[in-house]
Amino acid sequence: MGWSDNIKKLFRSGSESGPQNAAFDSIIEKTREELAATESQSWSVTLNDSQTWNEEVKKWSDKMKIDFITYLIRSIQQYERSRPESQYEAIPARHHRIRETFLQALFRNKLVMDDDDVVVLYNNFRDHPIYQHSGLSFWPIGLMINQLVKQRPGETLSPALQKTLEEMKGILQGVDKSYQDKESCKIILKIEDLLAQKTGGAAIKSAHFIGDDQFAAFANTYISNLPEDEKSSWYTLLPIFQKASGSKPTKKFSEDTKAVIARMGELKFITVSEHWLDFLINMQEVQEVHTSSYAGQTHSYTTFEFLTPINTEAIKGFIWATGQRGDSQILRHIGKLADRSFRKIPGKGPASVGVGNACLFVLSSYYGMQGIGQLSRLKLRIKQASTQSQIDKYLMEAARLHGVSVHEIEDMAVEDFGLTNGSLSVSIGDITAVVTVVKTGKTSLQWLRKDGTEQKTVPAIVKEVHARELKELKETTKQLEQTLVAQRDRIDRLFRTARNMSWSHFENFYIRHRLMSWLADRIIWNLHTDSTVRTAMRKEGKWVESDNKVVDTRNVDSVSLWHPVQATIVDIKAWREFLVANEILQPVKQAFREVYLLTPAEINTVTYSNRMAAHVLKQHQFNSLAKARGWRYTLMGAFDNGVMNETASLSIPEYNLKAEYWIFEVTIDDAFNDTGIWNYVSTDQIRFVDTRTEQDVNLIDVPPVVFSEVMRDADLFVGVASIGNDPSWQDAGGTPVHRDYWQSYSFGELGELAKNRKEILMNLLPRIKIRDVATIRDKFLIVSGKLRTYKIHIGSTNILMEPNDQYLCIVPDRSPKNYTEKLFLPFEGDNGLSIILSKAFLLADDDKITDSSILVQINAS
Structure with missing residues (x-):
């Protein structure tokens, strides 16, 4: 019996002492001395140039290496459980780092293991946890499984090895999901691949999403209920998805997924994909409260989870494969999933950056101008700076490929939705649905029977027979509203740029565009010729100036946005009067835009x-x-x-x-x-x-x-x-040091926004119901109620009551009725103006107020 056999006998019988143990100790010390002579005493250890490793240990038999591994496992555990804190830089600590490095190196090099070897190694890993609850997580289980995968391709496994692998998989799966990392999940997948070989058959093994989250439960159940032929296709696809890595798919990934999907059938794949994408888009993060006790105190904290990391990788692969289909309905789903993925959740940030980035890649790579249109919309919705930069890169690359600017590529990519004069007609059976743009982000839906008469509600036949078409109509309507908002916001940001468009580009992508024309017709433009610049907007299909004089556009070379800071007061006033007289609601604040000049x-x-x-x-x-x-x-x-x-x-x-x-x-x-x-x-x-x-x-x-x-x-x-805009800030116990600021801002001088609001109020008052009891005085809208007189600050919207300037707290949502809905305002978006008018209408009839929290303040002496 040789030396290694003696070591094997001793170690496998449970002995941890003897000359063999001392021999392995000497290997460790010899390596330390060798490294000390050739490198600095850094924390890291490298064996590449070690003679002990290259000339001795690497040349040992596999059996002796396995015995050395069992020695290393026990020695590492003993040190971790007994080390004094002061010994981090001492020789025992150096020995410990060398042992850890040897353990990794032995498994990273070829190590032939029979079934008994695997069982012995696993038992040592299992029986020597570093910490009480660490299980197998500290040990190089993944490297050992990699050796098995390479050495046992397609082999039937022995019962003993099957049992060991099953137990190992169970321990890995039993780890609390909050501690389950991607690496352990990948090990589980590899163990499942090995176990699928146990019968020696060629059948496709079942596959599933292994992360413990809502999507895994949904998708795994969905797959299990599919017909057998489809199920086997998904069992083939999932392992490919789960190996997805990097920022974009490899050529092999694309070829492999396309081949499987072609066998399954494109329609079947897209049907499942739509359901999965829809589930992800509407899935809410899971909130979980954790409690722990320390030093007699109980502490609790809350975590939020959207997707587990391992499923994020698999879903990324799914998104890549789905995106390559180029289906227009899938495009919208992917756009919405990108939006959902970058939406922040408490304590974490974006719900799933990995899934979101996969969506952005797909939109930029597989959908041409439609995908660029989605990216342009997402750029305005997603707030993370890094993601905005990534979208900018995709847009710049698309612009470069088309030989145009980023502004131009965004213009070219806007979907038109088939609108005609702001309306979309869709036939569903014998019924016609008419979607009409009312204002930015808002549409109306009208149902017309075959004879042209209107039906007020959704026809029963549409609900019962055409449910899919109805769902698609609602989806299209929502996308139309969102696109209008995104394009409105994009135009609004153009005010700060020096953009000048050629007339031909402007005509093609604004005036003749079915969607953009709805916005462009309500905006004032500068029309440039060689020698002149004329300011005009569209009215009944013609270009007119503020005095209704028609403008000849035949010699116009380029177009730019008109900005009031570049205009005279006379011109600004003329355009404001034009908008009011013609009741033109501008999607962006332009003629009434606040102007800030250098002081x-x-x-x-x-x-x-x-x-x-x-x-x-x-x-x-x-x-x-x-x-x-x-x-x-x-x-x-x-x-x-x-x-x-x-x-x-x-x-x-x-x-x-x-x-x-x-x-x-x-x-x-x-x-x-x-x-x-x-x-x-x-x-x-x-x-x-x-x-x-x-x-x-x-x-x-x-x-x-x-x-x-x-x-x-x-x-x-x-x-x-500003805290000065919060009517409840002072009553809620706001920080004492800033109460003076709150008071001065709440009722102080008006800024430019408020001055502009005041001018609009002065024009509105003569046309509204409370004109006889409301007037404007300095910084306030004064409302004479039946019980008291009220001063509403035009800037902060906060309220004082005469005669003693007592503060009145009214939180805006206490008066949900929209008093401004039927009033014409020449622009959208001033919520403060709506709050002021709502409060004014409420207080004008203060004898009819029923809210006790308001009445107690009004009636206070």
């Missing part, structure tokens, strides 16, 4: 403006507003290593400029949320930086349009996110 104070400060400084904002609300307007900002928390300020920045590449709004944290005790993010921030100066030199730009050199648009955004942030 003497800003000329004196040279490179910065303090106009929007010294405000206290709700940080999360400010963050949402800033990202919605295309700014970049990072939330500040109490844990940020002393970082006390941040800048919200807006890139304006057309002018090589970047605007910076300086923001400071408000460090008040307990003024942060559960995740450590400060509730409030304060504002400081606004600067402009030349992106080519990173130098501050003198404000006088900033183009007026850019300056006005940046200041308008900042005014919006303050006008919405």
Whole structure:
């Protein structure tokens, strides 16, 4: 009996001592001395140049290597369970790192194992956990399984090996899902592949999504209920999906999935795909409350999960395979899934970045202009800076391939939905559904019988016989509304650019476009010829100026957006009167757009403006507003290593400029949320930086349009996110140090947004029901009720009551009735104006108020 046989006998009988153990100890010490002479005493260990490894250990027989592995397992566990904290840099710690490195190296090199060897190694792994609940997670189980996969392709497994693999799989699957990583899930898949060989047959093994989440439960059940031929196709596809990695599919992935789908049938695959995508789009994250006890105290925390990491990889593969089909209905589903995937969930961020990125890749790669249209829409909806950058890259690449600008490729990609004069007619059996655009983001639906008469509700025959067509109509309507909103927002952002379109491009992609024409007809444009610029808009199919004079467009070369900062007061007033007289509702605020001109104070400060400084904002609300307007900002928390300020920045590449709004944290005790993010921030100066030199730009050199648009955004942030706009802030116990600010802002001087709102109110008052009891005085809309007189601040919408200026708190949602619905307003989107009018209508009839929380304030002496 040889030396290795003696070691084998001793170790496999449970002995952990003796000359063989000492011999292995000497290998470890010899390696340490060897490494100490050739490299620094760093924490990492490399065996590549070790003579002990290359000339001795690597040349051992497989049986001796396995005995060495059992020694390593027991030695590693003994050290981990007994090491003193002070010995991290001592020789025992070095021995420990060498043992760990040997263990990895032995399994990464060829190691032939018979069934008994596998059982012995597994038993040692199982019986020597490093920590009480670590199970197999510390040990290189995956490397051992890789050896088996390479050495046993297609072999029938012995009962002993089957039993060992089943037990190993059970332990891995039994780990709490919150600790189950992708690596352990991949090991499970490989074990299942090995176990499928146990009969020696060639049948396709069953496959399933292995992560423990809602989608896995849904999809696995769905597959199990399919006919056998379809089921076997999905059993073939899932392992391919589960091996998906990287940012895009490989050629082999594409070829393999296409072949399986072709055998299954495209229609069958798409049918299942639509159900799965629909489930993912509507799936909500799971909330789970965890509790733990420490030092006699019970602590709880909440986690939210959308998809497990291992299923994220598999779904990524599914998205790639589905996207390659090029189906238009699938396109919309993938666009919606991208939107869902990047929607934030508490304590985590985006629900599933991996799935979202797979969707973006598919949209950019397989759907041409339709996919680019979806990316353009998503660019305005998704707020994460990294994702916006990725979408920008896809759009720039598409523009490069077509030889056009990014603006032009976005114009070219807008879906027209088959609209005619803002309406879409769809025949469903003998019924015609007519979808009509009412305003941006809102449509009406009309049902017409065969004889042309209208039916008020959805016809029963449509519900019963044409359910699929009805669902598709609702989906199309929703997509139409979302596209109108996205294109409205895209046009609104063009105000800050220097875009000038050729007349032919403008005609093709705006005026003649079935959807964009609905927006373009309601916007004022600059029409450029060689020598003149005339301002006009479309009216009844003709171009007219504000005085209704028809404009001849035959010599027009290019078109740009009209901006009031570049116009005279007379021109602005003329266009406002034109819109009101013709009751034209502009999708973007244009003629009534706020204008911000450089002030003497800003000329004196040279490179910065303090106009929007010294405000206290709700940080999360400010963050949402800033990202919605295309700014970049990072939330500040109490844990940020002393970082006390941040800048919200807006890139304006057309002018090589970047605007910076300086923001400071408000460090008040307990003024942060559960995740450590400060509730409030304060504002400081606004600067402009030349992106080519990173130098501050003198404000006088900033183009007026850019300056006005940046200041308008900042005014919006303050006008919405300031604590002074919250009617309940003071009553709810807002921070005492900022009560003076709240009072001064709530009832202080009007900003440009509020001044513009005041002008509109002055024009509206003569036309509304409460005109006899309402008037405008300085900063307030004064309403004379039956019980008291009220002063509604036109900026903050907060209320004081005469004669003693007592504060009246009315939270807007206490009055859900929309009093402004039937009033014509020449633009969309001023929620503050709607709140003011709603409060005014409510207080004009204060004797009819039934809300006790309001009455107790009114009746207080």
